[in-house]
Amino acid sequence: MTRTANISRQKTTGAHYTPPLLGRFVARRILSNLDVGRAEKLRVLDPACGAGALLEAFESAARDEGRVSCEYVGVEADLNALEEARLRLGGTAGDHLALLQGDFLEMAGPNQGMADLWGSTQQMADLTESFDVVIANPPYVRTQVLGAAEARRLAERFNLSGRVDLYQAFLVAATTSLRLGGIMGIIVSNRFLSTVTGASVRRYLANHYDLCEVIDLGDTKLFEAAVLPAVIVGRRKKPAQVRVSQSPTRFMRVYSVPAASVESDAPAQSGGIYDVLEQGRNGVYRVPEGIYRVSTGTLDTARDTGRVWSLTTPHETQWVQQVRSRSAGCFGDLAQIRVGIKTTADSVFIRSDWESLPEAARPEYSLLLPSLSHEDARRWARKEGDLPSARVLYPHEMRDGRRTAIDLACFPGAKDYLESHQARLRDRRYVAESGRKWYEIWVPQDPSGWAGPKVVFPDISPEPCFFLDRSGSIVNGNCYWMTLRPGVSDELLYLLLGLANSRLMTRFHDLAFGNKLYAGRRRYITQYVGKYPYPDPSARPARELVATVKELVESCERGPAETPLSHVESRIERLSQECFGLEPDSGELTP
Ligand SMILES: C[S@@+](CC[C@H](N)C(=O)[O-])C[C@H]1O[C@@H](n2cnc3c(N)ncnc32)[C@H](O)[C@@H]1O
Structure with missing residues (x-):
């Protein structure tokens, strides 16, 4: 596949595979929050498993913990990727593996179990509320790429509001596959944390999960997707049930530090960025991947206030408050x-x-x-x-204190020039539809x-x-x-x-x-x-x-x-x- 074709495929299917170390990190975060004994059977689902990176990472991390009794189910729309997953996982997960080809969003939900492509049992492939663990890096595909009709259909089916993205539908569908008390570990774009439009995702997570950890990996480039990733780890609860867990949601924020900054004098660490993340301690760390500032703290996700989730330490919150308390107003005033x-x-x-x-x-x-x-x-x-x-050809002028389009008859040069580009300009149908002349600038100021x-x-x-x-x-x-x-x-x-x-x-x-x-x-x-x-x-x-x-x-x-x-x-x-x-x-x- 050419690079361009690959990029456009990635855009429409959201296929950015998880690097092994990030997969292992997510797996370990899930395992550390799990309430299932080591000897007990564990059912693990990746609803968009691609070439199997996350299932492989989970299998390896679970084995390191002495968990050998796990069943793995991977669902994937792309048959080639699924074949890769089979080759990759066949040796390790072997008999305890079911790989299903299809659209997870159609398959999830009550009584939608189906047989595995490679002959595993029907029971193993039951996708309804039967999993102890969901590990996922779902496709991230925006409304513009999905198309308005598909976005509307997904919004209706999964009760989504606001600007719909495919990953939101996966979040809802994968939740229906998780048993109450089961753990979801999911890699998503960090945008929903801090944007007004992310409110519906925040609300959904707070209503359906006791959130254990929110990890904003910021601009660390630990993941090659076009979005900045965050990892969310939560325990499924009944919708709107009050928080069951006694411990608050922990957060960790990791951002790179510019090499020119005073902080770049931080001493070098042994190990890499993932060792630093596992330790989860505040500080500036110089590791082979770069220089990073790690901030940790707790996050109030229990109440649905609609506010953004601000991942700031008490010290940072205090700093912002001090700056605000000494201000006379804001720039906009x-x-x-x-x-x-x-x-x-x-x-x-x-x-x-x-x-x-x-x-x-x-x-x-x-x-x-x-x-x-x-x-x-x-x-x-x-x-x-x-x-x-x-220089910009500015086809507007002020007349009687009002901005209007110039009269082309008075500007024969501009008239000739604009007419030579008429087809392109008239193509901007929204200009005419808003009652403006075809040669106007869309936002003239x-x-x-x-x-x-x-x-x-x-x-x-x-x-x-x-x-x-x-x-x-x-x-x-x-x-x-x-x-x-x-x-x-x-x-x-x-x-x-x-x-x-x-x-x-x-x-x-x-x-x-x-x-x-x-x-x-x-x-x-x-x-x-x-x-x-x-x-x-x-x-x-x-x-x-x-x-x-x-x-x-x-x-x-x-x-x-x-x-x-x-x-x-x-x-x-x-x-x-x-x-x-x-x-x-x-x-x-x-x-
Ligand atoms: C971001 S990739 C992640 C793959 C893998 N879990 C990983 O972490 O490496 C998302 C995957 O979802 C698949 N996908 C997209 N839409 C899907 C759907 N409706 N049902 C199942 N898989 C889908 C894509 O083909 C892609 O392999």
């Missing part, structure tokens, strides 16, 4: 924060080569506005006069806002990259921009800029929103940045911060920095900490 323009046909509207078009088919220069995008972002400020190379000073930032980046722009450029849809609300003093834009780029705010971002993306990137969007706290602007540290940032911005605008950037940034860091009453350089500001 002082500034309007918006996403840049979205043309939905960038190659037509945004180009760096307008000059190369024949003059007759070239839009009028007055319509071609400099367009700031991700690649143009420079922390703090761009050099003055350094306009972005791309407010041109008067661009003229004044604004803080611009890329929507996704590993570190904050906020910068002041005074060039009047338009902001592209892969960036956000922030302008002060009417009546707010101009100086405060420097205060917000300094804080937004500080490590203090990065830490706040991580702890308060817990939403890191793959490869250590963060999402900077209105929903988060609007909630950043700011301190009393009239207090000394805030005033000094304004002056320092202003000087830094002006120096960046003049050209290469006169004072080393790191020097000024340390000062900004110290002042930011002081603003919130934190001890300067208390070591509290590590990400």
Whole structure:
């Protein structure tokens, strides 16, 4: 299979196989929470077993514990994968193995048992409430890929709400295969922990399980899927029954530490990341796979509050509370924060080569506005006069205080150009359906806002990259921009800029929103940045911060920095900490 075909197959079937060490880790977490004696028979199900990685890991971990009396059932839609599983497991799980080909979502539920492909007994293949253990890494396939009709069908069948993903259906179906008191150990995307849309999954888990452990493996890259994984281990209980277990839900959060950070001086550990995870102790660890910060604590999952599950230690919670308690408000009170323009046909509207078009088919220069995008972002400020190379054909103007589409008759160059791309532009049917002209930009934004000073930032980046722009450029849809609300003093834009780029705010971002993306990137969007706290602007540290940032911005605008950037940034860091009453350089500001 070619790489592209493989990737697209992975997208539609969610087939990312679990690496053996991660499989073993999940198996051991399940075993350590199990209440079945070692000599007793154990029935284990993987409802989407692929090539058998998880069943193999469980078999090996159980054998190491002296459990030899286990029955394994694997279900898989893909016959080739199942054949691989048979070859892999046949030798070890042997007579105690049933591998079933089919759609688990159709097979699960009352009286749906079926015969094993390779002749095991009907009884072994009974999928109803008969398992002591479910171990799973179910397919993760989003609504967009599933298609609306399939998503609706799954939502009805499994009583799902919100944005449906295939893994949610598996979670519900696999629960019906688990006996009360049985343990589920499942690898899922960590998104549901921290997103509003994850509320239905959190509610389902809290209602049907006494959750033993929630482990957010964050950006550790321990798993090659496009999502960041979490491992959930829970004991099935009757729906809505109060928590049976006396012990609270334990959580562990593991994130990589940037090599440049002060924490990267952590001493090297013997063993690898999984040994560290097994120990489950707070700290920063340097292991062959990288440098990681491990945070542990307990999580209140018993009450269904609808709130996100914030995996923060008491110490971290206290830190966030302190920052909040010293704030005068949040960024959203002082500034309007918006996403840049979205043309939905960038190659037509945004180009760096307008000059190369024949003059007759070239839009009028007055319509071609400099367009700031991700690649143009420079922390703090761009050099003055350094306009972005791309320009956007902006087919809107203000008339009588209202934004309207330009009249093409007045712009023959733009008319010619746009008409030459008419088919592509008209293809955006939603533009016409919303009563707009075919050549309009989908999200045009407010041109008067661009003229004044604004803080611009890329929507996704590993570190904050906020910068002041005074060039009047338009902001592209892969960036956000922030302008002060009417009546707010101009100086405060420097205060917000300094804080937004500080490590203090990065830490706040991580702890308060817990939403890191793959490869250590963060999402900077209105929903988060609007909630950043700011301190009393009239207090000394805030005033000094304004002056320092202003000087830094002006120096960046003049050209290469006169004072080393790191020097000024340390000062900004110290002042930011002081603003919130934190001890300067208390070591509290590590990400
Ligand atoms: C993420 S992979 C995990 C495989 C294996 N458990 C592992 O951890 O390596 C998910 C598997 O689910 C299978 N699958 C997708 N839809 C399925 C369905 N409706 N019924 C059974 N298996 C399905 C895919 O073919 C894929 O092998």
